[in-house]
Amino acid sequence: MExxxxxxxxxxxxxxxxxxxxxxxxxxxxxxxxxxTILHTNDTHSNIETFPTTHAKYPNQxxxxxxxxxxxxxxSKEKNVLLLDAGDxxxxxxxxxxxxxxxxxxxxxxxxxxCATMGNHDFDAGLDGFLNAYQYGDFPFVCSNYNFDNTIxxxxxxxxxxxxxxxxxxxVFGLGVGLQGLVAKANYQDTEWLKPIPIANRxxxxxxxxxxxxxxxxxxxxGYEPKQFVDNDQLLASETENIDLIxxxxxxxxxxxxxxxxxxxxxxxxINQVGWAGLALGRIDFYLGEKxxxxxxxxxxx
Amino acid sequence: xxxxxxxxxxLVGAGLLACSSASVFVQTDKVxxxxxxxxxxxxxxxxxxxxxxxxxxxxRVIGYATEDLLRDRPESTLGNFxxxxxxxxLEENNWLEGNHYISIMNHGGLRSPISKGNITVGDIYKLxxxxxxxxxxxxxxxxxxxxFNYLKKSGGEPTGGFxxxxxxxxxxxxxxxxxxxxxxxxxYLANGGDNMSFFKQSYESTDTGIFLREALIKRVEAMDTxxxxxxxxxxx
Numbered sequence: 386m387e388x389x390x391x392x393x394x395x396x397x398x399x400x401x402x403x404x405x406x407x408x409x410x411x412x413x414x415x416x417x418x419x420x421x422t423i424l425h426t427n428d429t430h431s432n433i434e435t436f437p438t439t440h441a442k443y444p445n446q447x448x449x450x451x452x453x454x455x456x457x458x459x460x461s462k463e464k465n466v467l468l469l470d471a472g473d474x475x476x477x478x479x480x481x482x483x484x485x486x487x488x489x490x491x492x493x494x495x496x497x498x499x500c501a502t503m504g505n506h507d508f509d510a511g512l513d514g515f516l517n518a519y520q521y522g523d524f525p526f527v528c529s530n531y532n533f534d535n536t537i538x539x540x541x542x543x544x545x546x547x548x549x550x551x552x553x554x555x556x557v558f559g560l561g562v563g564l565q566g567l568v569a570k571a572n573y574q575d576t577e578w579l580k581p582i583p584i585a586n587r588x589x590x591x592x593x594x595x596x597x598x599x600x601x602x603x604x605x606x607x608g609y610e611p612k613q614f615v616d617n618d619q620l621l622a623s624e625t626e627n628i629d630l631i632x633x634x635x636x637x638x639x640x641x642x643x644x645x646x647x648x649x650x651x652x653x654x655x656i657n658q659v660g661w662a663g664l665a666l667g668r669i670d671f672y673l674g675e676k677x678x679x680x681x682x683x684x685x686x687x
Numbered sequence: 688x689x690x691x692x693x694x695x696x697x698l699v700g701a702g703l704l705a706c707s708s709a710s711v712f713v714q715t716d717k718v719x720x721x722x723x724x725x726x727x728x729x730x731x732x733x734x735x736x737x738x739x740x741x742x743x744x745x746x747r748v749i750g751y752a753t754e755d756l757l758r759d760r761p762e763s764t765l766g767n768f769x770x771x772x773x774x775x776x777l778e779e780n781n782w783l784e785g786n787h788y789i790s791i792m793n794h795g796g797l798r799s800p801i802s803k804g805n806i807t808v809g810d811i812y813k814l815x816x817x818x819x820x821x822x823x824x825x826x827x828x829x830x831x832x833x834x835f836n837y838l839k840k841s842g843g844e845p846t847g848g849f850x851x852x853x854x855x856x857x858x859x860x861x862x863x864x865x866x867x868x869x870x871x872x873x874x875y876l877a878n879g880g881d882n883m884s885f886f887k888q889s890y891e892s893t894d895t896g897i898f899l900r901e902a903l904i905k906r907v908e909a910m911d912t913x914x915x916x917x918x919x920x921x922x923x
Contacts (some may be wrong), residue, residue, distance in 0.1 A: 419922050424718075433734060433738075434734075434738075435721075435722065435726070435735075443698070445721055445722040446720060447720050447721075448720060448726060448755060448910060449730060449739070450726030450727045450728075450730040450731045450734065451720050451721070451722075451724045451726045451727070452720050453726075453727040453730045454724050454725055454726060454727040455718055455720060455724050456729075457727065459718075474844065476818060477818065479741055479744075479745065479812060479851070480737065480741060482739075482898070482900075482901070483740070483741050483744055484737060488734070491731070491733075493734060495730060496730075509896070532799045533732070568894075568896075569820070569894045569896025570893075571895075571896055572896050576876070599713075629711075641711075641717070642715055642717060645717045655713070655715075657715075659717065662721070663720060664721075665717050665718060665719050666717075666718040666720060666722055667715075667717060667718075668715065668716040668718050669713060669714075669715050669716075670713065670714040670715070670716075671712070671713055672711065672712040672713070672714075673709055673711055681709070682709040682710065682711045683709070683710050683711065684711050684713050684715050685710045685711065685712050685713065686715075687712050687713065687714055
C-alpha cells in the first residue's frame with residue numbers, strides 16, 4: 386500500500402521534472418539536508434598493514450592507516466557519520482598473537498569507531514583476554530543475543546546503543562553466531578547464546594516505537610548465508626521487521642553493493658557486507674529529511 | 688552530481704505531497720582501501736613501535752636445531768617434531784587424561800622446513816602460518832582401518848602414537864586397541880580438511896583452542912636443543 390503511494394508520487398515528480406528544469410539547480414549545500422553517513426567494516430581480523438605487493442589475491446589493499454586517511458576525508462565533508470564494525474576484529478595476523486587485541490582496540494578507538502559487535506574470533510583471547518584488550522576501546526560493544534550474566538564480562542557489553550546524530554536518533558544492536566563447536570568452551574565459558582531472530586524483533590520494535598529511533602541498524606555476525614548454523618542475514622531480513630540496515634560479517638562476503646531485501650511485512654531492508662581484512666569500507670547515506678514526522682518509512686534507493 | 692540533483696528533485700516532490708509514510712532516500716558506495724589513498728602519518732607513527740616489537744619478537748631465538756628438519760613421506764623429521772611436541776605439550780598441560788592418543792596431521796600443513804642452527808619464533812610462524820588449533824577427537828576403534836587406508840594411499844602423513852609396518856598396525860607401548868580411538872589432530876582436519884573422511888565418524892570432538900604454532904613455540908623454548916627423530920613409525 387505504502388509502496389504504491391510512493392510510486393505515484395514518483396510519477397508526479399517525474400512529470401514536474403520534465404516541465405521545470407529550474408528544479409535541477411538547487412543549492413549545493415542547502416540547509417535542512419539531513420543526512421547520516423553510515424560507514425562500516427567487518428572481519429578485519431587483526432589486519433593492520435596494507436597487504437604486500439606480492440599478495441596472491443589482494444596486493445596493495447587494506448591497511449588501517451589508509452582506512453583512517455579515507456575516514457578523515459569523509460568526515461571532513463559529512464556532518465553526521467557513524468562508524469560501525471560487525472565483528473571478528475581479532476585473530477589473523479601475528480599482531481593478535483603478540484598483543485592479544487590491545488592494538489586492534491587502540492586503533493579502533495583512534496579511528497573513532499562508534500560501535501561494534503562481537504564475532505566468534507573476538508572470544509579467541511578468552512573472556513578475560515577480551516576484557517583486557519577492551520580497556521583500550523572507548524566505544525560500546527552491542528551483543529543482544531549473548532547472555533554474559535554468568536561470566537566476567539557481565540555488563541561490559543550492551544543490548545543496544547542509541548546515537549544522537551544531528552536531529553536524529555539511530556539505534557544499533559548486535560547479533561552473534563552460535564558458539565558451541567565454533568569456539569573453544571574455555572574461551573566463552575558460561576556465555577549463553579540465544580536465538581537471534583526473536584531477539585532482533587523485540588529490540589528493533591523497541592528501538593523504533595519506544596525509543597522512536599529514525600534508523601534501526603543491526604550489526605550481525607551471523608553470516609550472509611548459512612555456514613555452521615541456519616541463522617543468516619537473509620533469513621534475518623525476511624523474518625523480522627523494523628530494521629533498516631543489516632551490516633553483516635562472518636562469511637567474509639564481498640557484496641558488490643548493499644542488497645535490498647523485503648522484511649516480514651514487505652518493507653525494504655538493506656543488507657551489506659564488505660568482505661574482510663579492511664579491504665573496503667561500506668558506505669550508506671540515509672537522507673532522513675522528512676523522517677521525523679513519521680513512524681514508518683520507505684527506503685528509496687537513488 | 689546528477690544523482691544529487693535528481694535526489695533533490697525527489698525530495699522536494701515528495702515533500703509537496705502529504706503522506707503517512709516518509710521516504711528515506713538511500714545512496715550507497717563501496718570505498719576501496721588501497722594504495723591510491725596515502726596512509727595517515729599519525730596512525731603510521733602510532734603503529735610503528737608495535738611493528739618494531741613484533742619484528743623483534745619474530746627474530747627472537749627460542750632454540751637450536753642440531754640438523755635440518757625436513758618434510759617427507761612416509762615419515763619425516765619435520766613431521767615427527769610437530770607431532771611429538773604437540774603431544775608433549777598436551778600431556779604437560781593435562782589434556783590427555785591418561786588416555787593413549789594417536790596423532791594425525793597433514794603433510795601439506797607443514798609449510799616450511801626448519802634449518803640447522805638457531806630457531807626463531809619467525810621460523811615456527813613460517814612452518815605454521817595458519818591459525819590452526821589442536822583438536823581432540825574420539826573415533827570408533829575400527830576407524831584405524833580407514834586411517835591405515837588413507838595413509839597407504841597418500842604415502843604417509845605426520846603421525847604418532849601408532850606404528851605401521853607393511854600391513855601391520857600397532858599402537859605404541861603395546862597398548863591394546865579398544866572401542867575408542869583417541870586422536871590428536873587439527874581443527875582443519877577434524878572439520879573435513881584433506882578428505883580425512885574418518886573424522887566424520889567422530890562421536891566427540893574438543894577444540895582445545897590451543898594454536899598448534901603456540902604449542903610448538905612453547906615446547907622449543909622448553910627443550911632448547913632440538914634433535915631430529917626418525918623411528919620408522921611408518922614403514923611400507
